[in-house]
Structures are given as C-alpha cells and as structure tokens.
Amino acid sequence: MKQALIIYESMYGDNEKVAYAIAQGLATQMRVDVMEVSSAPPRVDTSIDLLVVGGPTHMTRMSSEKSRSRAGNEVDEEEWEPLSETGVREWLTRLRARGEMGRGAAAAFGTNLNEPRWVSKLGQASHAIARRLKRLGFQMIEPPETFFVEEVQGPLSEGEVERAHRFGVQLARHFAEAPRPHA
Numbered sequence: 001m002k003q004a005l006i007i008y009e010s011m012y013g014d015n016e017k018v019a020y021a022i023a024q025g026l027a028t029q030m031r032v033d034v035m036e037v038s039s040a041p042p043r044v045d046t047s048i049d050l051l052v053v054g055g056p057t058h059m060t061r062m063s064s065e066k067s068r069s070r071a072g073n074e075v076d077e078e079e080w081e082p083l084s085e086t087g088v089r090e091w092l093t094r095l096r097a098r099g100e101m102g103r104g105a106a107a108a109f110g111t112n113l114n115e116p117r118w119v120s121k122l123g124q125a126s127h128a129i130a131r132r133l134k135r136l137g138f139q140m141i142e143p144p145e146t147f148f149v150e151e152v153q154g155p156l157s158e159g160e161v162e163r164a165h166r167f168g169v170q171l172a173r174h175f176a177e178a179p180r181p182h183a
C-alpha cells in the first residue's frame with residue numbers, strides 16, 4: 001500500500017483539524033501519517049509516496065517567527081501555547097539547505113480568514129507552500145487548496161472539515177492516476 005505523509009503547522013488548531021480530515025480522506029486508499037511540523041523529520045524518506053504540507057496564512061504568506069509571536073498576542077490566556085513552535089517555512093527551508101530534492105508527488109493546503117474575502121485575495125499560505133514544494137522538485141498532483149476560518153483563532157467555517165475530507169479523497173484518486181517519474 002502506498003504511503004502518504006501530512007505535515008501541518010497550526011497556532012490555534014484549525015490546520016490540525018484540516019490535516020486530520022484530509023488524512024481520513026486519503027486513508028480510504030493509502031496509509032497515512034500525520035505530523036505536526038515541529039516534530040517532522042528533516043528529510044522526506046524515500047518510502048513517502050505522497051507528501052502533503054499545510055499551514056496558516058500570516059500576513060498574506062507562510063508564517064514567520066515574527067508572525068507566530070504575534071499570534072500569541074491575539075490570545076487572552078496567559079498559559080496559551082501555540083500548537084506549533086516552528087513553521088512549514090522553516091521546515092521547507094531546511095529541506096532546501098540539505099539539498100533535499102523532492103522525488104515524489106506532493107500537494108499543499110492552508111487556511112485563510114473567510115471574511116473579508118479581499119484579505120485572502122492578497123495571499124494564501126497554500127499557494128506559497130505549493131510554490132516552494134514545486135521549486136524543490138516535487139510533482140504537484142493537485143492545485144493548492146485553501147480552507148477558511150471565521151476568526152483569527154478559528155473556528156473553521158461551516159462545511160470546511162467535510163471539504164477537507166473530500167480534498168483527501170480527491171488527492172488519493174489523483175495520486176493513483178498521476179504518472180510517477182520515480183515509480
């Protein structure tokens with residue numbers, strides 16, 4: 001059975017929910033592991049047939065150290081800790097620094113604010129992640145997908161978990177159909 005790996009970054013839990021919903025969709029046809037980016041491996045093992053990477057949109061792009069510390073300012077609770085201590089930007093940069101070139105299939109997702117829509121039009125993490133993966137040499141088997149949240153701290157907008165599940169099913173289908181140069 002083919003193996004997928006989903007790596008997600010999340011401050012407030014929305015991308016985590018999306019990642020697990022995509023995993024459920026993929027699991028209809030593949031084995032799937034889901035990893036939070038802070039504990040993700042520094043390289044993509046050759047046993048991974050499909051890599052899926054996602055994270056939140058911060059200031060129209062992928063998060064940065066600065067934007068992640070700002071994410072903490074949004075929260076009232078003193079004890080609050082972000083789910084992710086690092087970001088997919090840093091993880092992808094590390095892959096590049098190690099000369100890790102993508103050998104397999106990949107897809108990207110992310111989250112943006114649902115309203116106002118013009119904010120999302122300024123930029124989406126899903127697109128930025130897809131560009132990076134492509135530059136690393138991965139074969140993108142699906143256009144990047146953005147899921148929407150109601151407020152900065154979530155929750156996901158109505159129907160988005162179900163849409164993420166469908167995205168996972170569709171990914172698995174397209175993966176099975178895509179010609180794989182490394183196969």
Ligand SMILES: Cc1cc2nc3c(=O)[nH]c(=O)nc-3n(C[C@H](O)[C@H](O)[C@H](O)COP(=O)(O)O)c2cc1C
Nearest residue numbers: 010011012013014015056058059060111112113152
């Ligand atoms: C510092 C910061 C900047 C943000 N900038 C944007 C933005 O430019 N566009 C947007 O749609 N959402 C923006 N948001 C909202 C995030 O997209 C939202 O917090 C995220 O999707 C929630 O996902 P998570 O729970 O997985 O962290 C921003 C949030 C923070 C904390």
